[in-house]
Amino acid sequence: MEKTISVNLKIWRQRGPKAKxxxxxxxxxxxSTGSSFLEMLxxxxxxxxxxxxxxxxxxxxxxxxxxxxxxxxINGHPHGPVQGITTCQLHMRKFKNNDTITIEPWRSAAFPVxxxxxxxxxxxxxxxxxxGYTSFNCGAAPDANATPISKEVADxxxxxxxxxxxxxxxxxxxxxxxxxxxxAKVSQFAxxxxxxxxxxxxxRAMVKKMDELGFGNCTNTGACAAECPKxxxxxxxxxxxxxxxxAKLKD
Amino acid sequence: xxxxQNIEGMIDSTPIMKDxxxxxxxxxxxxDSKIPEGPVAEKWTNYKAHQKLVNPANKxxxxxxxxxxxxxxxxxxxxxxEMGFNVLNFCIQDSPRRxxxxxxxxxxxxxxxxxxxxxxxxxxxxxxxKGGDFRSREANVYRLAEVSNxxxxxxxxxxxxxxxxxxxxxxxxxxxxxxxxxxxxxKGQTGQQLLLGAYASLNRQINKGTVKSYNRREMxxxxxxxxxxxxxxxxxxxxxxxxxYAAHAVVLATGGYGRAFxxxxxxxxxxxxxxxxxxxxxxxxxxxxxxxIHPTCIPVHGEDQSKLTLMSESLRNDGRIWVxxxxxxxEAIRAGKMKPTDIPDEDRDFYLxxxxxxxxNLCPRDIASRAAKERxxxxxxxxxxxxxxxxxKYAIQRLGEDVVRDRYGNLFEMYEMISDDNPYxxxxxxxxxxxxxxxxxxxxxxxxxxxxxxxxxxxxxxSDHGANRLGASALMQGLADGYFVLPYTMQNYLSDQxxxxxxxxxxxxxxxxxxxxxxxxxxxxxxxGTKSPDEIHKHLGHVMWDLVGMGRTLQSLxxxxxxxxxxxxxxxxxxxxxxxxxxxxxELEKALxxxxxxxxxxxxxxDALHRNESCGxxxxxxxxxxxxEAARNDEEYMYVSCWKYTGDDEKPVLLKEPLKYExxxxxxxxxxx
Numbered sequence: 049m050e051k052t053i054s055v056n057l058k059i060w061r062q063r064g065p066k067a068k069x070x071x072x073x074x075x076x077x078x079x080s081t082g083s084s085f086l087e088m089l090x091x092x093x094x095x096x097x098x099x100x101x102x103x104x105x106x107x108x109x110x111x112x113x114x115x116x117x118x119x120x121x122i123n124g125h126p127h128g129p130v131q132g133i134t135t136c137q138l139h140m141r142k143f144k145n146n147d148t149i150t151i152e153p154w155r156s157a158a159f160p161v162x163x164x165x166x167x168x169x170x171x172x173x174x175x176x177x178x179x180g181y182t183s184f185n186c187g188a189a190p191d192a193n194a195t196p197i198s199k200e201v202a203d204x205x206x207x208x209x210x211x212x213x214x215x216x217x218x219x220x221x222x223x224x225x226x227x228x229x230x231x232a233k234v235s236q237f238a239x240x241x242x243x244x245x246x247x248x249x250x251x252r253a254m255v256k257k258m259d260e261l262g263f264g265n266c267t268n269t270g271a272c273a274a275e276c277p278k279x280x281x282x283x284x285x286x287x288x289x290x291x292x293x294x295a296k297l298k299d
Numbered sequence: 300x301x302x303x304q305n306i307e308g309m310i311d312s313t314p315i316m317k318d319x320x321x322x323x324x325x326x327x328x329x330x331d332s333k334i335p336e337g338p339v340a341e342k343w344t345n346y347k348a349h350q351k352l353v354n355p356a357n358k359x360x361x362x363x364x365x366x367x368x369x370x371x372x373x374x375x376x377x378x379x380x381e382m383g384f385n386v387l388n389f390c391i392q393d394s395p396r397r398x399x400x401x402x403x404x405x406x407x408x409x410x411x412x413x414x415x416x417x418x419x420x421x422x423x424x425x426x427x428x429k430g431g432d433f434r435s436r437e438a439n440v441y442r443l444a445e446v447s448n449x450x451x452x453x454x455x456x457x458x459x460x461x462x463x464x465x466x467x468x469x470x471x472x473x474x475x476x477x478x479x480x481x482x483x484x485x486k487g488q489t490g491q492q493l494l495l496g497a498y499a500s501l502n503r504q505i506n507k508g509t510v511k512s513y514n515r516r517e518m519x520x521x522x523x524x525x526x527x528x529x530x531x532x533x534x535x536x537x538x539x540x541x542x543x544y545a546a547h548a549v550v551l552a553t554g555g556y557g558r559a560f561x562x563x564x565x566x567x568x569x570x571x572x573x574x575x576x577x578x579x580x581x582x583x584x585x586x587x588x589x590x591x592i593h594p595t596c597i598p599v600h601g602e603d604q605s606k607l608t609l610m611s612e613s614l615r616n617d618g619r620i621w622v623x624x625x626x627x628x629x630e631a632i633r634a635g636k637m638k639p640t641d642i643p644d645e646d647r648d649f650y651l652x653x654x655x656x657x658x659x660n661l662c663p664r665d666i667a668s669r670a671a672k673e674r675x676x677x678x679x680x681x682x683x684x685x686x687x688x689x690x691x692k693y694a695i696q697r698l699g700e701d702v703v704r705d706r707y708g709n710l711f712e713m714y715e716m717i718s719d720d721n722p723y724x725x726x727x728x729x730x731x732x733x734x735x736x737x738x739x740x741x742x743x744x745x746x747x748x749x750x751x752x753x754x755x756x757x758x759x760x761x762s763d764h765g766a767n768r769l770g771a772s773a774l775m776q777g778l779a780d781g782y783f784v785l786p787y788t789m790q791n792y793l794s795d796q797x798x799x800x801x802x803x804x805x806x807x808x809x810x811x812x813x814x815x816x817x818x819x820x821x822x823x824x825x826x827x828g829t830k831s832p833d834e835i836h837k838h839l840g841h842v843m844w845d846l847v848g849m850g851r852t853l854q855s856l857x858x859x860x861x862x863x864x865x866x867x868x869x870x871x872x873x874x875x876x877x878x879x880x881x882x883x884x885x886e887l888e889k890a891l892x893x894x895x896x897x898x899x900x901x902x903x904x905x906d907a908l909h910r911n912e913s914c915g916x917x918x919x920x921x922x923x924x925x926x927x928e929a930a931r932n933d934e935e936y937m938y939v940s941c942w943k944y945t946g947d948d949e950k951p952v953l954l955k956e957p958l959k960y961e962x963x964x965x966x967x968x969x970x971x972x
Binding site: 086102113115133137168170184196203206242 | 377381394395397399402411451452456457458461464466467469488490491495498500502506514566567568600603604605608609712716717782786829831834877878883
């Protein structure tokens with residue numbers, strides 16, 4: 049049979065972007081260690097609702113680590129203490145009986161809090177809208193095998209494309225920089241033949257938008273890559289810097 | 300097993316069954332599916348050659364609402380935007396990129412025949428119709444197979460990093476129900492990469508201004524003006540405000556209703572509400588009994604579980620499925636006295652290879668799920684008793700651990716994270732779970748519902764998968780509908796609407812729809828009972844899984860209707876929603892979705908009850924062959940069931956769209972030889 053533990057929760061509660069937030073303490077008994085972290089929060093919310101209190105608001109959707117919706121800052125780490133996973137993939141067996149767990153939202157000027165642990169990451173969409181695509185209309189594509197792409201290049205492009213857009217990199221960064229996120233998309237297209245035509249324009253446009261939206265500067269601390277749930281490597285940032293300089297030289 | 304005699308006995312003795320037994324007599328309206336004339340291979344070409352178009356200058360005067368941003372919604376919105384229409388695109392998530400298509404793992408089918416293994420458009424079409432157990436529309440499926448190749452071209456051009464061979468060409472793998480390798484993939488994250496491709500195209504249009512993106516908004520009603528869909532009412536999930544949006548046409552791309560079972564592989568927010576709103580406004584719902592129970596999911600761990608995790612079907616390429624041959628071994632494993640690795644090969648029952656030698660571990664999903672249930676019901680299950688093994692020992696012996704890691708590494712990691720077992724060392728445990736719904740909103744060949752100007756694409760329509768969907772075909776259908784079908788058929792609809800000016804949301808029809816939505820919310824807020832939406836949803840889930848799950852009987856379905864009614868009473872008498880209606884309120888969101896799931900659950904049970912045959916995923920235990928296979932009844936049930944709404948407490952009316960097979964000879968599905 050599965051073990052159960054009890055935990056002390058210290059959760060950030062905040063009514064809205066302008067409201068003053070505060071930590072609220074909760075005690076939760078009999079949490080199955082086979083439960084996921086978010087199932088533990090479901091349990092807490094069920095108990096709050098039973099008492100007529102409003103549940104803790106947090107984002108979550110696929111609960112299998114791919115949609116990028118969940119976004120909790122747990123014990124000082126985006127997505128919690130275990131590396132290479134999202135919040136929804138964290139399981140309670142990673143905690144001990146009577147542990148105190150601190151849960152906060154992503155904290156960044158570019159991601160305002162909506163309520164409690166839910167933040168607004170619309171800035172990420174805006175950066176993608178500025179240039180994260182290849183410009184061609186549906187129906188105009190040549191045969192998929194017309195342009196061979198080496199397996200190595202395809203694999204590296206895939207590693208960059210794996211980014212789930214959760215924002216952990218921004219939350220981890222002391223400057224609130226979005227460089228890892230932006231560099232992953234720019235890298236994917238810079239590596240593939242289909243992305244060549246707009247290579248310079250893309251790098252310029254996405255970096256410009258990132259700066260406009262209030263993300264901080266990159267000082268190469270590497271916290272982003274260390275906390276990234278998809279292990280997007282820092283080499284992407286180096287590539288983005290090269291892409292950006294090359295684009296600027298063309299101006 | 301029920302005999303014919305005691306079924307008739309049940310009909311006599313069960314009032315509710317009597318209530319639904321005469322349902323067919325109400326059928327009056329003829330169904331026009333608008334299938335073009337001519338041989339199946341020429342229908343789509345002919346359609347496109349003769350359909351009406353809208354010229355570029357007029358396109359920018361026409362507004363189209365697309366609800367949903369998954370593969371179908373995002374591809375439709377971006378393509379309609381590229382064509383020059385004004386598109387309003389809605390999603391419930393915080394970004395279009397998070398729609399649940401993102402979680403599809405395995406791959407996407409196309410008839411490219413890059414592997415030179417004998418694939419063709421006809422073969423993909425044939426496999427899909429056969430996989431669907433001859434309950435899908437031939438013309439639609441042929442078109443799907445036909446445009447499948449364009450999808451791959453489109454996605455590569457978008458920069459989707461599909462897996463490649465060392466020579467630089469695209470790689471393929473095999474999926475269930477096929478004898479060729481036609482599945483394109485990007486690691487175990489194909490859905491993610493395809494969705495990000497569609498999202499990229501969508502972003503380009505948002506940047507250009509042809510598409511407006513509305514996030515964190517949930518559709519609560521369709522607005523009908525003079526018999527045509529002209530807008531929607533949505534709830535802003537951040538502020539709680541009720542908003543109105545108008546357009547010349549409305550497209551639903553809102554996914555499936557698999558969370559009627561509560562536990563499923565669907566995301567937490569997946570729901571069937573848009574389909575139910577459309578149903579209440581006159582759109583037919585079809586083939587709701589056809590719900591796919593996916594064979595390879597991680598088994599349930601306990602009552603607090605919120606969702607189930609799928610392990611990609613691609614694992615069946617190299618994993619072998621088994622249970623112990625001896626009951627005492629299975630018992631010892633369940634008691635923790637024995638480990639799977641203690642059981643020698645000769646004492647393992649590779650039941651899929653035994654029963655279906657020609658397809659083995661790669662037989663279609665419905666068959667693999669049922670076979671697992673059969674073994675577990677017979678007492679051979681492992682784990683809690685509701686699990687079977689998926690073993691990579693043999694693949695590791697044959698290919699080496701590195702190759703296996705390269706192919707499935709991320710899936711193995713996912714498994715280990717959830718179950719705390721290392722699948723390189725001990726077999727995975729898997730069990731079937733609700734995954735996909737083949738049934739849904741009825742659409743004609745143009746993907747238009749029975750309400751004019753209301754279209755349905757992707758999983759939320761019923762169209763292409765019949766009674767069972769083959770692996771790697773959902774991504775194909777979503778993108779086929781959105782990139783290559785709807786953008787054409789939409790023009791045929793809008794061609795006579797070019798003189799219709801932009802709609803405003805001041806019309807009395809909008810006032811009425813908004814008032815109805817507000818009244819509905821107020822009613823739920825005012826119940827002030829004691830149970831949370833999730834608690835009641837779990838009750839519904841148990842009813843659906845136990846009585847409308849993998850094996851159904853007349854009696855279980857009759858019981859299901861009673862049980863759903865009980866849950867419904869509980870909902871309307873004891874629901875508690877904390878917080879306020881005009882504010883961010885996740886409990887209210889859940890309650891509204893659950894209210895619609897209650898309608899959907901009832902319709903699913905009614906559809907399963909009326910279909911007195913077994914076909915595909917719909918397995919009525921009374922109707923099986925001597926060796927336990929599904930026994931179809933083509934004479935009486937070779938049709939699409941189309942349910943028409945007549946009122947909340949009224950019986951729905953059944954209409955039938957007969958299915959005709961001209962290009963394919965109808966036969967009994969055989970995956971044995």
